[in-house]
Amino acid sequence: MVINTVLSVMAYEYPTEKLSIYLSDDGGSEITFYALLEASRFSKYWLPFCKKYRVEPRSPAAYFSRVAESFHDPLMATDWSSIKKLYVDTKKRIEKTTKQGQISDELRQEHKGFREWDLILIDGRHEKAMDTEGQPLPTLVYLAREKRPQYHHHFKAGAMNALIRVSSRISNAPVILNVDCDMYSNNSESVRDAMCFLMDEERGHEIGYVQYPQSFENITKNDVYGGSLRVIYEVELAGLDGNGGPCYVGTGCFHRREALGWKSMYFNPERKGFVGVSPTTLLQTLVQHKRWSEGDFQVFFSKYCPFVYGHGKIPLQLQASYCFFLLWAPNCLATLYYVAVPSLCILRGISLFPKISSNWILPFAYVIIAKYGYSLGEFVWCGGTFQGWWNEQRMWVFKRTTSYLFGFCDTILKSIGIARSGFVVTAKVADEEVSERYEQELMEFGTPSPMFNIIATLSLINLFSFVGGVKKIITDYYGEEVLGDELGLQILLCGLLVLINLPIYQGLFFRKDKGRMPNCVTYQSLILAIIIVAYLIA
Incomplete structure (x- = not known):
C-alpha cells in the first residue's frame, strides 16, 4: 500500500526534475527501506509507461485492478503485459521479504543504505537518475527520525517538521x-x-x-x-x-x-x-474518531484556538466554522443525555417532554422533521442512499457515546496532568473473513473493547425501557391515554434508538460468526443493564 502511494506521486504529470518524494517511516524499518528500493527500480519502467499511454490512476495496484488486458493497440498490449509482470515480480519479492521478517545478506549488498542508513535512493540532481526512456526521475528519499523517551516527538506533526527540515537541505521546494x-x-x-x-x-x-x-x-x-x-x-x-x-x-x-x-x-x-x-471494522472506526476528536479538542484548549489565535486575523464566521470540528468531543455530553436519561425516566413514569396533545409539541416536531429531512436531502444530494444515511445516523450515535466521550475525558485528564498523550494508528489491513463480512455490510465486533461495553449497555437499557414503557401503557394502565400522552415523545425516542441499535442486538444474541459481539461484552453489558433497570423499577 505504501509503495503504491509512492509510485503514484512519482508519476505525476509534472516536470520530474521539480518533484522530490520523501517517505517518512517513524519505525525505521529495514523492510520498508527495501520495499522503497524495489519501488525506485520499478519506477524506471512505470513512469515511462504512465506518461506514454497517459494511464489513470497511477498507483499500479489500483490501475491493474481496474484495467484489464484488452487493447486495440498491439504495442500497448505488449507493454501492458510486460509492466504487469514486472509489478507482480516486484510485489512478490517485497511480500517474500516481509514474511521472512528480515533482510537477507544478499539484499544488504544491493544498496549501501542497509549499512550506512543512507537517505537518498534516487538523487534527481544526478545525471544517472534516468528512466528507461532516458528521462530524469524524481528524487526519492527515505527518512526515519530519531526518537527518545525523554523528548516528546509530537506524533504526525513532529514527523512533518522533520520532513520540512530534511527537505530544506535536499530540494527546498x-x-x-x-x-x-x-x-x-x-x-x-x-x-x-x-x-x-x-x-x-x-x-x-x-x-x-x-x-x-x-x-x-x-x-x-x-x-x-x-x-x-x-x-x-x-x-x-x-x-x-x-x-x-x-x-x-x-x-x-x-x-x-x-x-x-x-x-x-x-x-x-x-x-x-x-x-x-x-476502516473496515467498527472498532477501527471508533478508534480513528477518538483520535480525531481528541486532537481537535486539544487544539480548542490550546493557544491556537480559532477564537484566540484567529482573533483579528480571520473572519468570525471562519473561526466558528473551525470550532464546529474542534468541539466534536463535547458533543458526547448532550448525546449521552438523550440516549440514556429519557429512556430511563420512562421506567419511573417521569415525563421530560411536552404532552403529545399539547401545542408545545409543535416546536419539537418542527426541529425533528426539519433537521432530519434536511440531513437526508443533503446526504442523497451527495450521491448517498437512504440506507447509507440511516447507517450514518447510527454511527454518529455510536461515535458520540464512545469515541467522543473517550476523547473528551482524555483531553480533560491530560490538561490537568493525570494522563499522557497517546497516538493509536488505525489499522487498514483486514483478514479475508473480516473483508467478506464488510462487503456484506455486517457490522464487525469480534474484539472486546470498553467502547463496545458502552454501546451494548446503552442499547440494552433502551430496549428494556421501550418494552417497559409500552407495557405500562398497554397493561398497567389498560390503554389509558394520559400516560401515553405524557410519555409519548419519550417512548418514540426510545423506539427510534432501538431501531438504531438493531445491529447491536444481532451481534449480542443472534449472530454465530466470528464478527459477533464477544461473550464477555455480552455478559457484562447484560448484567449492568439489568442492575440499572431493576434499581429504577424497584
Whole structure:
C-alpha cells in the first residue's frame, strides 16, 4: 500500500526534475527501506509507461485492478503485459521479504543504505537518475527520525517538521504535498491543478494551501460505518471555503513552505485527487474518531484556538466554522443525555417532554422533521442512499457515546496532568473473513473493547425501557391515554434508538460468526443493564 502511494506521486504529470518524494517511516524499518528500493527500480519502467499511454490512476495496484488486458493497440498490449509482470515480480519479492521478517545478506549488498542508513535512493540532481526512456526521475528519499523517551516527538506533526527540515537541505521546494501512506494519487494532474491556485496572478498571493477531500475506494454501497464522511467533504468543507478557507485535514494538501496564518482553498474536482482505504471494522472506526476528536479538542484548549489565535486575523464566521470540528468531543455530553436519561425516566413514569396533545409539541416536531429531512436531502444530494444515511445516523450515535466521550475525558485528564498523550494508528489491513463480512455490510465486533461495553449497555437499557414503557401503557394502565400522552415523545425516542441499535442486538444474541459481539461484552453489558433497570423499577 505504501509503495503504491509512492509510485503514484512519482508519476505525476509534472516536470520530474521539480518533484522530490520523501517517505517518512517513524519505525525505521529495514523492510520498508527495501520495499522503497524495489519501488525506485520499478519506477524506471512505470513512469515511462504512465506518461506514454497517459494511464489513470497511477498507483499500479489500483490501475491493474481496474484495467484489464484488452487493447486495440498491439504495442500497448505488449507493454501492458510486460509492466504487469514486472509489478507482480516486484510485489512478490517485497511480500517474500516481509514474511521472512528480515533482510537477507544478499539484499544488504544491493544498496549501501542497509549499512550506512543512507537517505537518498534516487538523487534527481544526478545525471544517472534516468528512466528507461532516458528521462530524469524524481528524487526519492527515505527518512526515519530519531526518537527518545525523554523528548516528546509530537506524533504526525513532529514527523512533518522533520520532513520540512530534511527537505530544506535536499530540494527546498516552495510547495509541499502531504499525503498519508494509504492515500494514493488518483489524478496525475493534481499538482498542476493546485499550482493554478497558488500561482494565480490576482489571488495566488493570498493562498497558503490547497486542500483536497479524502475519498475512499473500499466504501460499500450503503457505507455501513459512515466512513466516507460524505456530507463533510461534499458540503461542509465547501462551506468553509465560502467562509474564508477550509481547515487542513491532515492529507491531500498542497502547502506553501512559507505559510504566513494566508487563506486556504478547497478543491474537489470531478476526478478525485487522492483515494485511500477506510476502516473496515467498527472498532477501527471508533478508534480513528477518538483520535480525531481528541486532537481537535486539544487544539480548542490550546493557544491556537480559532477564537484566540484567529482573533483579528480571520473572519468570525471562519473561526466558528473551525470550532464546529474542534468541539466534536463535547458533543458526547448532550448525546449521552438523550440516549440514556429519557429512556430511563420512562421506567419511573417521569415525563421530560411536552404532552403529545399539547401545542408545545409543535416546536419539537418542527426541529425533528426539519433537521432530519434536511440531513437526508443533503446526504442523497451527495450521491448517498437512504440506507447509507440511516447507517450514518447510527454511527454518529455510536461515535458520540464512545469515541467522543473517550476523547473528551482524555483531553480533560491530560490538561490537568493525570494522563499522557497517546497516538493509536488505525489499522487498514483486514483478514479475508473480516473483508467478506464488510462487503456484506455486517457490522464487525469480534474484539472486546470498553467502547463496545458502552454501546451494548446503552442499547440494552433502551430496549428494556421501550418494552417497559409500552407495557405500562398497554397493561398497567389498560390503554389509558394520559400516560401515553405524557410519555409519548419519550417512548418514540426510545423506539427510534432501538431501531438504531438493531445491529447491536444481532451481534449480542443472534449472530454465530466470528464478527459477533464477544461473550464477555455480552455478559457484562447484560448484567449492568439489568442492575440499572431493576434499581429504577424497584
